Amino acid sequence: MAHGEPLPWDGFQREVDETLRSVAAGEVASGGVDAAWREALLSPGKRVRPILMLLVAGMFSVPRRRVLPLAVIVEMVHAASLVLDDLPCMDDADTRRGRPSLHKTHGEAVATLASFELLSRAHARLPAACAVARLPRRRWAALGDELAHVVEQLCRGQALDLAGTAEAVDELERVHAQKTGSLFVLSARWGALAGRPSSVELDAVEDYARNLGLAFQVMDDVLDCVGDAGRLGKPVGQDASRATFVDLLGLDGARRLADELTATAVHCLAPFGRRGAELETLAREVVSRVR
Template identity: 45%
Template sequence: MPSTAADPPAALRAWLQCSATRVETRIREALSLPTAGAESLFDAMRYAALGPGKRLRPALVYACAQVFCTEAFNPARCDATAAALECIHAYSLIHDDLPAMDDDDLRRGRPTCHIAFGEATAILAGDALQTQAFELLLADTLAPALKLRLLQELAAATGSRGMVAGQAIDLNSVDKALSLDQLEPMHRLKTGVLICASARMGAMLGSASEKQLEAVTLYARAIGLAFQVQDDILDITADTAVLGKPRGADALRNKPTYVSLLGVDGARAKLQSLHQQALDALNPLPGDTRLLAQLADYIVQRSH
């Protein structure tokens, strides 16, 4: 398949495919034995966690871990962490789409989980995927001190001072005029914090030093916000068929976005600034950071 401005280069495509296969295999194993009488719950969990998706967060785990490995990189060391992060992401999307939240009917080109399985089952599937993430990490064979550190990172990123807080702020911001200073913290929590946790947890698995972890954090904070800015741009400029969800949904709900505050050109300028910040943050890192740079390129150039 020829590469376009919206496609990752061949090396990154191969990396994304490899990491996606690994994480999907791990999730499929975890959800392979449904509880008797709860088969529809597991069907909904698999539908959400194993359906179409970029698998960006797992890819960041593997890519960041590889940078800091002084010996041959063993991706199996990252599988449980990568799968846990994808389960959290899938849960967040299920709940984000619910009628009480964004009330979306389409996600990744398919009916959203509550449309396909009913609202009650979708809520339970989201709840179960959240706890499944922690089950995956707890069952891993990592050293106890590292496992605890990863658990702390994931819990902090996804709770009431992380992703869930961002969602709450987002819901409270509908039909309100926000400034850029108010919009950015919301998106750093709602979207950016889980992307940042993915990179940081990968770096921890690679035994990064505290100074190296600081550089990874700067990189991840930049790409996390860039991901949201590009989402805002695509919501206005891309077709529904390409997006996999309704075009213009944010504008219809009168939600504040980077495009509504800066215009499309201003949002694109913001995106390029964040892209450069991410690339600059990689400079002090000692390992091969080409994949991380390509991931940053992909985030700002993607078409969906």
């Protein structure tokens, strides 16, 4: 999907945004870390990871309200990682989601601290979120480990991406499997866990999410190349110093790769039959908006 354009699950997005606002509720002085992490969390996003989790949960007939707290945790970690990505020492991006990036409005120090605090708050919300999702108590610690493992992958993927040493498509895929794919997989996994999946079903949604996340990243590169800044919400061409899928494959080649990844994602949904229809739509949305 084009960044900035809503997914066709407006209601879901509204529910996620409402929950995020409740997380950020409370009076805060302007200018400090308290205001900054709230600004990072509430900046307008498509909430694709929470929506993915809600859709997967729905496929297992789990009511959305039971996974919303877990979905919020994923979005908090995502928001925290975006703040770091934009820092001058990383992508040095002046805008994000159509607004000045957090270090532009709050300074680098406060933005960095806000990201740190968001991550900590995300972790602390896990036990309560597991309870709402009715996950057995013996699994709660494992979910904390899974979250920390994804943070490790986000950090490793970001460092590799910045190093820009990937010279072949499979190397770049490995970078983005960590940087983007890992949080997609976690979102799908947690949505499924709330529905007591079989191991075949769990593997299937994780494979789906892995391919979806990669397709999402490839289209991000395509958009970064062809999009205009207003639509994208961030500076066009800012990834110029990094290897992108467009660099390695050209525009058409990158689009073809996104198509292939989408087809693979959809294929992973086979075990679910008609129950996978909404996830199929989600996968097709990822690549349809920039034709």
